[in-house]
Amino acid sequence: MNAPHAPDSFPPRGHEAKRASIMDAACSVFCREGFAGANIDLIAAEAGVSRQTVYNHHGDKEKLFVAVVRDLTERCNAGIFTTLASFPDRPAAIEADLVRFAVCMNRNCLCNRDGKALRKLIQAEGERYPELFAVWREQGPGRTWPALAARFARLALAGHLALDDPDIAARHFMALVNAELQTTFMLGGTPTEDEVLQSARNGVRAFLRAYGGREAGAHRSEAAAS
Template sequence: MRHRNCPDILPPRGHAAKRRSIIDAAAAVFCREGFAGANIDIIAAEAGVSRQTIYNHHGDKDKLFATVLREITERTNERAFAILDTFPDQPDDLEADLVAFALRFNKNCIWGREGTVLRKMLMAEGERYPELYEVWRREGPGKIESALASRLARLAHAGYLDIDDPDIAARQFMALNNAEINMPSMFGRSLSDDELLTAARRAVRTFLRAFGRRTPRADRAQAVQEA
């Protein structure tokens, strides 16, 4: 199956390592052609190396596919954790600061080129490689959500949020943040900055309706209504 909307990850130039060139070319080919349509000759041509070099570095196509998934996941994680370092632990305006954080995450991770390639590969070949999907889920989103959970827990401890289970809150934050942009991303449609901002605002507002701590005035108003 050929996936025409896969973004290319171009091999690095200059003195970049051959190994990186092979991984980037293989990611682009697997995404574009699917596993069945990809072959070592195509990957070697796009990487600018010989097929024997690929066999020497990575073995057969199955092993190369597994390596690509692992390394693209690691790169995506690096970018995600860099964004997590900007999480608003002491927000001046909780909603605005969370929206800005969600937008950074959307632009750099969910909407990023490598993140898109990774999801396309998993969607196309997850049934063939269920064990690799589980590794990706644990080592990719699992680690990111765990780190986000600890940050949300600190906000709850500081009185900004009302959270019983930070892990669930983190998964729901990520799901909401991904909800409006995942399908356009999968099918190659570009979203404008305004569309990404609108999606982030909707995600954060929905999240805060579920987990935002009510002000004392809001609590009193609800008590009056219930009386």
């Protein structure tokens, strides 16, 4: 008969390996059980570490939850800023170029594992425990929205868009290009490639009807005349 594991009998691993295991397990447990339903023993068991190791790394469940939100926020930010590098600052065809950008943003930042996990935690726990998401508010939208707004401001200065407030335009853009994906997100699913593309196309067309500059206006005039 095998003896039960003692708290220090797990296979030896380095500090960073243990930390990664704890964070992955905590993310999974918090997403599955919620903040109230999760506990350190369950997280430790899924991470393959002792209960004391989790406490040594993070102190308590609340601090661990905040650490998970911070870790997800940092990884999501990395994906967003990488994707922002493909923003069409000098569009050859603004509608097609914005559609390509929207598809990349949805696929790389909203539909991936980190985006889905962060969204689930915010939707499930944000209203009950808003204080646990302070790091997300400051480091997530607080950093990424201004970066996206700055790019729309440059498009407006070049005459591709007509807008008064780049911050509002950036929010409208993101709301429109993923609007048709929200039902799938709420049900815990992952949109198909076709759904991501269709949502991006419809969202960009609606965005350009509201904010289109010289190029979009010319296209609308040609369409009306034909």
